[in-house]
Amino acid sequence: MTSATKTVEAPLHEHGHGHDHAHDHPSGLSRWLTATNHKDIGTLYLWFSFVMFMSGGVMALMIRLELFQPGMQFINPELFNQFTTLHGLIMVFGAIMPAFTGLANWMLPLMLGAPDMAFARMNNWSFWLLPPAGLLLIISFAVPGGAAAAGWTLYAPLSTQMGMGMDLTIFAVHIMGMSSIMGSINIIVTILNMRAPGMTMMKMPMFAWTTLITAYLLIAVVPVLAGAVTMLLTDRHFGTSFFNPAGGGDPVMYQHIFWFFGHPEVYIMALPAFGVVSQVIPTFARKPLFGYHSMVYATSSIAILSFIVWAHHMFATGMPAVGQLFFMYATMLIAVPTGVKVFNWIATMWKGSMSFETPMLFAIGFVCLFTLGGLSGLMLSIAAVDIQYQDTYFVVAHFHYVLVAGALFSLFSAYYYWSPKWTGFMYHEGRGKLHFWWSMIAFNVTFFPMHFLGLAGMPRRIPDYATQFTGFNEIASIGALAFGLAQIYFLFFVVMPQLRGGAGPASQKPWDGVNTLEWEVPSPAPFHTWETPPQRELVEQLSAAQKLH
């Protein structure tokens, strides 16, 4: 199966690389602080995301430690709520979203044949907003009253009760939002204006499509979140009463505004993952992506539908029956385009010539687990039954299947798939496979039992539980520890060794059957690429190989 690495280096045509020593190539600390090169910025995003992933993971482990046994043993309920809140915020805004922006930064110019992102200096600014935001979230544990403890949704009026940790969180959300919007503008302009000659929209790689649609979603909804938290801030400090009924406000309005952001946000974390998987599966099935056009339309439909389903998070707030029915039907409808995507991936594998290197394992893991999360999502969409699932561990299980197995597994897939291009070295295939199986098993041990806990009646976000729930909680806590260790293994036994040489130099095309532009540059990708756009014939040749027309 490792034979893929022995593929002959056969660039489709000659073009001059390897002369980047003649260009400006900053080094040392200033290379990173003042980075405008899309590859450097992509790397910064990915490292930042990994650090945040680890901090959010430590919080998750604290939660699972306290929940190992009934009774309060290690942390008090206030701190427990702070950990659940910050775990959610950090994983969403600090880990998953920046990781996909990092991927987009690294890969989009390479895949589109552009020399860099459209706004290289703004790119630097949009990255460097993030570390202060992450720092604000982390240091909020040390301020009087501790970090925000109202859940990642920051529901009013509970969030108006918090101490200054909430203000730090609001500020952090604002600057992370600015960063996302700038990143999105950059992505949209790059994709619309900087594609190689001959690459029409319908000949773009699927990853570019999903990233483009995600960027539009972000621009549409991040200001909505910014509005919600700004209203929260003025309620807290300037005597307004947007969400305070005593002053004529409405606590439910907060939820409507939040979820108008929050539901599309789910797809902001899922769509780029669809893109990654749509690159990886055809490569290792050695077959073109099945139904490219329907993939594009399905992705767009999901994005559009995501705007009209927000209130399915609020079935227990007491909507009228008509409201419940509308949001139920609209939510169920999302299953159709999502189903189309899953069927298309499977049709891509069907009658392929599949091999199972680590990126493919993670991609298949993604398809399995994301579909499972999607099916439990379909169950949640049924308003009548959602009354039973809402705010229980069933929901916790559902969204971890979507976000860990969905977003995170696709990120790992992307790492293994593209890291030979980034580092110039191959990872150790055996270690990659171990990382996959270890993560896959530990993930299911952690989250599958949570379905049962939720059905049996365990509410989420409780620091202590009735003794009947002990068994599955013990299993989940053990699984969580194993999952965390798997990621430390990934850092020290996969990533670090790979940066130092790994399993040897990577060829220009480490995988069979790759037909996209990023594989037309050497490994590692030189500091400057596509300074002259790729030839039209090359683009057309590759599109034909992908059966795009």
Added chain:
Amino acid sequence: MADYKTDMQAPANELASKVIGLHELMLYICGAIFVAVFGVMFYSIFKHRKSAGHKAANFHENATVEVVWTIVPLIILVLMALPATKVVLAQKDTKSEDLTIKVTGYQWKWGYDYLQDGVSFYANLSTPRDQIEDYQGQAANKGENYLLEVDNHLVVPVDKKIRLLLTANDVIHSWWVPAFAVKQDAIPGLIRDTWFKVDKPGIYRGQCAELCGKDHGFMPIVVEAKTQAEYDKWLEAKKKEIAAQQDDPNKVWKKDELMARGEKVYNANCVACHQASGQGVPGTFPSLVGSKITVGPAGGHIDMVLNGKAAMPPWKHLSDTEIAAVVTYERNAWGNNKGDLVQPSDVKAARK
């Protein structure tokens, strides 16, 4: 002993049975889809491997197939939506009730008012603290209904349509009893309603389902269903019990009486935020020891308790006597030595 229950709690009424039936229907349909889809995928994974020598085919689209797998799921969804719609409509139908109970969520207890009968009481967690707290590794043995027991059950008659009106005093809580398939948020400033019926006498347990602050995990709900005759008996007894506890609003209290009563009121209502030591939770809930409110003029103190401010909810629902007692207590406990007494008549005057 730990058990490994994998399905929902047994339903206590017809609507809950329908909800669970719907849940099972969904589970079977989703399970079937899962098996079918992954059957195909894993067949492909085993048969169409490069290592097994399979050569890749080259097809990449098929309009017919793509239309079919758009239409077929749509039909399945419609078939799911039909029964679901019926249950939604039944759930939302709160008309023609036999009994109305107002439920109020407080940080962190439930208040119940039987609107027709004038009976009101609170339900607090009754699991002792020493069963819960185990920071030194030596908690007492946990009781049978650990965390799911309260001092005052919500008592209802069987076979009657009970309509609940829900609201909250401070933040959003959610009233959830799984056996009834009822979960309804209690939202400050708004009244929501829901309903249930209980088929058999018995005790049914649930919990608050919306994150409502530090004691969110300690807000259980216990409903006791009795036959009509038993229920009537309970109601009479409860009325007498409440009447016996009524204070004479014109009584003039002595200091030690007020302090003793005030400590009780404090422990029942204020201790969750301000702590038994009066020191609060730094940064979130202010200390009462030597604070501007507790050692300033008594009028301001009464006003704060009655009307609240920011995170402090209004406590108007306490009686004049209770407020007088707790204010006096706070002004004279933990080294606050104001020495003044607040009488129920002062509170009555401040309410206007």
